[in-house]
Amino acid sequence: MPEPLLSVRHLTKTYPARRGQKLIAVNDVSFSIDRGEAFGLVGESGCGKSTIARLIMGLEKADSGEICLDGENLLSLRETQRRPHRPRYQMVFQDAASSLNPRRRVRDLIRDPMVEHHILSGDALNARVDALLSMVGLHPDMAQRYPHEFSGGQKQRLCIARALSLNPELLVLDEPVSALDVSIQAQILNLLRDLQKQLHLTYLFIGHGLGAVRYVCDRIAVMYMGRIMESGDSETLFSSPMHPYTLALADASPSADIRLRGRARIALRGEMEDVPQTGCPLYHRCPAAEEACQTRSTALEEIAPGHWTACRRARLLREETNA
Amino acid sequence: MHSSALTRFLRHRMAVLCLGIFILVVLFALLGPFFSPYAPTQKSGGFSAPPDSAHLLGTDKIGRDLLTRLMHGTRISLLVGLSATVISTLIGVVLGLISGYFGGVLDRILMSVTDMVMSFPYILLVLVTAAIFEPGLVTMILILGFVNWPGVTRLVRGNVLSLRETNFIRSDITSGMPRRYILFREILPNTLSPVLVYATSVFALSILDEAALSYLGMGVQPPTPSLGNMLSGAESLSILTGKPWMWLPAGLCIILLVVSINFIGDALRDAMDPRNLA
Incomplete structure (x- = not known):
């Protein structure tokens, strides 16, 4: 390479x-x-x-x-x-x-x-x-x-x-x-x-x-x-964004792409705040956050070839959205 | 760009009038002596004689022609003002560029020195200097040049600090342009117009300071005439009240110069305002 x-x-x-x-x-x-x-x-x-x-x-x-x-x-x-x-x-x-x-x-x-x-x-x-x-x-x-x-x-x-x-x-x-x-x-x-x-x-x-x-x-x-x-x-x-933040970002911009319409939208709460000392920085704003997100570290993880995400719930969330 | 700055300047009626007055005074000082039959130190008439056809503004207390002395005195005052302005502007621009661009410890040291000079009562400085060295033309030019630079330094430093944050300086850095290019080709030309405006007020101030010092006898020394030492005749009450020809023209000259320079400076400020550039 x-x-x-x-x-x-x-x-x-x-x-x-x-x-x-x-x-x-x-x-x-x-x-x-x-x-x-x-x-x-x-x-x-x-x-x-x-x-x-x-x-x-x-x-x-x-x-x-x-x-x-x-x-x-x-x-x-x-x-x-x-x-x-x-x-x-x-x-x-x-x-x-x-x-x-x-x-x-x-x-x-x-x-x-x-x-x-x-x-x-x-x-x-x-x-x-x-x-x-x-x-x-x-x-x-x-x-x-x-x-x-x-x-x-x-x-x-x-x-x-x-x-x-x-x-x-x-x-x-x-x-x-x-x-x-x-x-x-x-x-x-x-x-x-x-x-x-x-x-x-x-x-x-x-x-x-x-x-x-x-x-x-x-x-x-x-x-x-x-x-x-x-x-x-x-x-x-x-x-196919995996991270709730990417989803929210994609949903925030209006799209002419018909395939994306009608999909469940994700909206973040509130504004950027002080970074949480531990866990996921998005924790306060994430609609999919759960207790564990507050403490567990979020390292980038390769979930598909060349596709990395820092959300520990990414897979689960994606299944929920599609369902 | 330059033509529009000129039109903006010309819109100031008062400034145009003042520019005319200023030019007349300068011509009077530069060309006048060639038409005068007397030398400035030549005794040619009676003592403290009032104006007549031979001496249009009368004579001073030892019989020298006052009109001739006024021309030469204005010359000297302009020379002192201009030289002091050039010196203080040069010092100020150089130190301001260094202070603003390099920052850090150097900047702090330079700013402390600037504050020190600014807060120093310069009349005292002048008196001491005059006591140590021979008072005279050159001494006074150097002293005035040395007391007026802090303002220029602060102005230039502030400009450099704000220019350094602009994208065009950043893009010079990212293009690998050397320091001398950034300082002299980019920052300096963008600082010159506020400096020019400021210099006009330094010019006017220097003329006033020269007058004050020479009046006190610490500046230009007789028999060389200057607008300041010509005024010193008015120290005596009988001259002040009874013989106005001996001090009024010199006083008027100072007022005309200072007022016209200040108005020109004001108009320049408006004409060269960077907000009007785009």
């Missing part, structure tokens, strides 16, 4: 919180992404998915764990040692508007990273900027403009072009469409899918709704309170 392009092992990140407590943003998370694969991370706001993106990109320091790109642990490198590796993994942020320096022309914005990393120079550089703009569906003439002259969707296209300029292998997409109009979202998602095929990119796609993530990704992991609740390939996860 080939080595995965990115593998994250036992990643943990905590933040100091009130009264000397710690907020565990990412709790012992492990996953790996193969070359050419699109992997999705889904979960509600605050579940730690964006923190994982920032940890991978080195924008924040992890408490413990490993992030290996092609076998090399990025967390053991100093920033100066990391810099030559930087072009290999790039990030697209949720808020495209603030991702572009308002005082610089598009041509300079896209060109600077390539100049810095000595990728191209002279006329070839300008030609490359034009090519990148066309690649993301913008006109090369737009290179002379300033970012504020573009619409939200166009700005996100610019960010994608800038990220692609360094020929990355891995693209970390942190909710790239969440801030856009629904009609624009589909365009950007299509663009991302096309680019992935065309350039053989590997994606880590972060989103809060299953719909967009499922559209782009081959495999999905569902996160809740800093932990992975369930992971598997997107079709399986979508058509």
Whole structure:
């Protein structure tokens, strides 16, 4: 089996919180992404998915764990040692508007990273900027403009072009469409899918709704309170989710899929609360919770090939739902 | 973007008027002496003579032409104001960038120093300095340049702190852009317009401070004229009440300069507000 392009092992990140407590943003998370694969991370706001993106990109320091790109642990490198590796993994942020320096022309914005990393120079550089703009569906003439002259969707296209300029292998997409109009979202998602095929990119796609993530990704992991609740390939996860949280997430998003209608719906109670110290983090909100869930630990368990879930009642629950 | 900032500036009638006044005063100071038949230190008339056709603003108490001295004095005051502003802005920008970008212990040390300088009564500082060194033009420029940087430092530091959290700086980091690029190509240009606005008020303040210090005899030393030491004639009650030509023009000049610079600064603030940029 080939080595995965990115593998994250036992990643943990905590933040100091009130009264000397710690907020565990990412709790012992492990996953790996193969070359050419699109992997999705889904979960509600605050579940730690964006923190994982920032940890991978080195924008924040992890408490413990490993992030290996092609076998090399990025967390053991100093920033100066990391810099030559930087072009290999790039990030697209949720808020495209603030991702572009308002005082610089598009041509300079896209060109600077390539100049810095000595990728191209002279006329070839300008030609490359034009090519990148066309690649993301913008006109090369737009290179002379300033970012504020573009619409939200166009700005996100610019960010994608800038990220692609360094020929990355891995693209970390942190909710790239969440801030856009629904009609624009589909365009950007299509663009991302096309680019992935065309350039053989590997994606880590972060989103809060299953719909967009499922559209782009081959495999999905569902996160809740800093932990992975369930992971598997997107079709399986979508058509036969095992974890109550995944079920609730799927039910929360309206679906045009007729097969899913009429199925018993699962709704969570209440809001995210303090993480229970032991047992299942979803315990307080889970409609299927029983006494034992409060104390028994919930490690990921492979219940079907490639399909992992952290719910000890998953099998039982599924039978109940189908009955 | 720049043209719209200009149109926003031009909408401020008062600021446009003040810009005109400011330019006139500057031209008066820079070009005026070429048309004057007298040198600023030349005794050319009677003592404390009122205005007449030979001396349009009269003469001072040792017979020097006051109009000529006013031109040169304004020159000196502008020079002091500008130099002090440039010095304090440079110090402030450099320290602010360092403090905001690198943070940590360095930031804490720099901020303590800033607070210290800010809370120090600078008149005292100036008096002590003037007592130790020779009071004069250069000393005063250095002193004023040194007391006014903390404000700029705090402003720049705050800006850097908020810019550091923006996605475009984050994406520079993730693209592996070096520190000098992030600091000088991305952060600095985005900090310049608030600094420019702040610098106008430092400019106005420095002119006032020069006037105050020279008036006290701790600044520009006679016979070199400055707006401040020309006012010192008004110390005497008989001059203050009976011979207004000896101090009124210098006072007016200070007021015109300070008021016009402040109005220009206000309009710049509105014109360059980042909220208007998008």
